[in-house]
Amino acid sequence: MSSQRDRWAELTGGQAGEEYALRFARLAESGHDIHGEAAFCDALLKPAVRVLDAGCGTGRIAIRLAVLGHLCTGVDLDRSMLAVARRNAPDQEWLHGDLARLDDLGLEPGFDLALAAGNVIPLLAPGTGPAVVRQLAAVLSIGGLLVTGMGLDAEHLPLPEPTVTLTEFDQWCTQAGLTLRQRFATWDGDPYRPDGGYAVSVHSRSTD
Template sequence: MSRWEELTGGRSGQDYAARFAALARSGEDVHGEARFCTALVPAGARVLDAGCGTGRVMIRLAELGYDCVGVDLDASMLAVAREQAPHLPWFQADLAGFEPRGLGIAADFDLVVAAGNIFPLLAAGTEAAVTGRLAAALRPGGLLVAGFGLDAAHLPVPPGITLPEYDGHCAAAGFTLVGRFATWDADPYDGGGYAVSVHRR
């Protein structure tokens, strides 16, 4: 069982969506992840939203002209995504066993985005497998961008992965680190408790 399932019981989709809707109504910017992605690949690029949740990031990218596919394990989150954007492709799958071709999807993505603390919320011990599966979904030269908390102040669960561990999994999967930032606004990383990392296959 993933740390996310342990935390939520797989029933948090509506609550999660409501929280971000309230932030948007209050004037908060809820599209930082999508904006970050647009600086990495041009409109029209194929994007895999790995751990897409309720679809907030992917729906915005699709609105901006990207060819997107969303994958998540949580049925309650996917139900919200499908309700909000029924025309977009949403798939329920465990990232540790994700096989695009098995779902009828071409494994030639230009970008994989894993926002929303995906890696710290995976089932313990599956981080290397997930990194390898995401690498296999990318075309040569494709990018993986992942943003996640590294300490208790930035996570809803105890920290589950360090940056050296994550970089090690990425290196084993054939990735090279090309950039690291402290926020989705691309502020320089300063060793703090949250990091956005960009790796190239």
């Protein structure tokens, strides 16, 4: 594991699992659609393909994608979040691991889609972004997709300021053999605006 704590751990102390799950349970009870990310990814996929939920948290998205018929593996460094995921979906694969050292987990490559939602990229440990993108690209099949969602300003982040720009992120992706295919402003597919505060990006693996 990396020696430096990720920004999520600095914010929560690694004890946010139950509170995070309760937040989304309340949203669902109030009528909010909490499955936007899963619906977005499902629309990109053929039936019953392999999905890696990188930074899966409490498993909300991976569990929904499994309901939709996909074969999902979740990875997270926060044990409190994984405890909720394992309780809610004990038959799914949930792995404790550092995304910057994903190769330590012995994952079989050939995933059709890797997902990093919920501001996973901005909340990584400082300096690990390029390594995480390389690791995610490496487990994808040729043509496989990396789907990310990230805030670009303080309004869309649990941080006082952004930690990565889209230009930097796209550079990491290019260096990892990924090509930008689509970019949106929301998980509903609203058109991306350069002055917007959030970006949903779809990159594909184009090289070995």
